[in-house]
Amino acid sequence: MRLVLSVLALALLAACADAPPDDGQIEPRLPISDEVVTPAPEAEDEATPAQTAGDETSTPDYVVTGNNPVISDTQDFAAVTERISIEEDKKILAAQREEFRVIAPTALPGRGGNTVNVAEFALKTSNKVGEKLYSRFNPIGGALTRTACKRYRLPDDAQEAFLKAGGPERDPKNLDPDGDGFACDWSPETYRKLVRN
Template sequence: MLRLATLAMLAPVLTVMACAENTGWNPNYSAMNNGSSYASYLQQREVALDGKAAVPQAIPVQLPANAPSVLDLGATPTSTTPAKVVAVPRGSAPNAAPVTTTGPYAGTTPVLVKYAYQEHHDPGSSVYQRTGGSVAQAARTCSSYPSVDAAQRGFIAQGGPILDPKGMDPDGDGYVCGWDPRPVRQSNGL
């Protein structure tokens, strides 16, 4: 009877844990890797919560984005043409990521381009601490993706590079399945 009562108390907790709400898939938590000062604060806070660094003393203040209203969204036609990336001319802004000029998300920066600009180290440089991952496990996981770009986007969507729930980054460099940011940086003038 005691076992049944314990199981009844633990069942709701186990059910909520199975949802995996905070593993990086939720788009509401995308601020972790957007390159802003608040994203840096979030990363420092996560490391501090793991007990690996000091707790940040101040939360950075960031002005709200100029979000379009509902009326603006209803009146804006969307294009279905593929997005083009335009390189920002040298000298206009240091390390400014290129933005798309066409497509359904004009004015935005593609995820992998943004990530290549955000992470300044080369592949193979161990930056993020990893435990328990293996090269064999990473190879198995990588083989489930159609391309290295898709694997890198999936890794970022799952909370990478801070989190590595599938063990895709055993060396801790933040780049998975052979994805290399250097061609992206070179093609955009970095």
């Protein structure tokens, strides 16, 4: 009965919700024009009181001009040549080339002695997920493993902790109950595919 009432309540809420907008409901954009529209000075003087009262409630139609200072025009050759000549541009380019320095490559920094690399471990192994290679004694198995795996945000973090604790040969943190050498939901396939491609 609760299920039926819950489904009916959800159906009523879904029926009351507005439909998401589609392409036809998007507000039209303002027309773009290259000319700047300014009201004529004499047009303001000729307005009657009735017209000005009506204008207070209505909104005017605005025209967006093409000279928007927010939009970059650096790809427009005519606009750029108005601001800077070709000779000045050559001088700027030459100055930038003089400042350009090529840095010689150096050796990559080494890893610390107590860090493990899950990618390196994945490439050294060839067994599949679930293929038992190591003996594990875990009488209540899955419950302890699920609890232990919840401590880690990512499967890579769980695998790293597993390897630091002596894995894959030992499993003191109960992260690998099936004995495949892979902790929690971690799979080496992600790293193996990178090498194949």
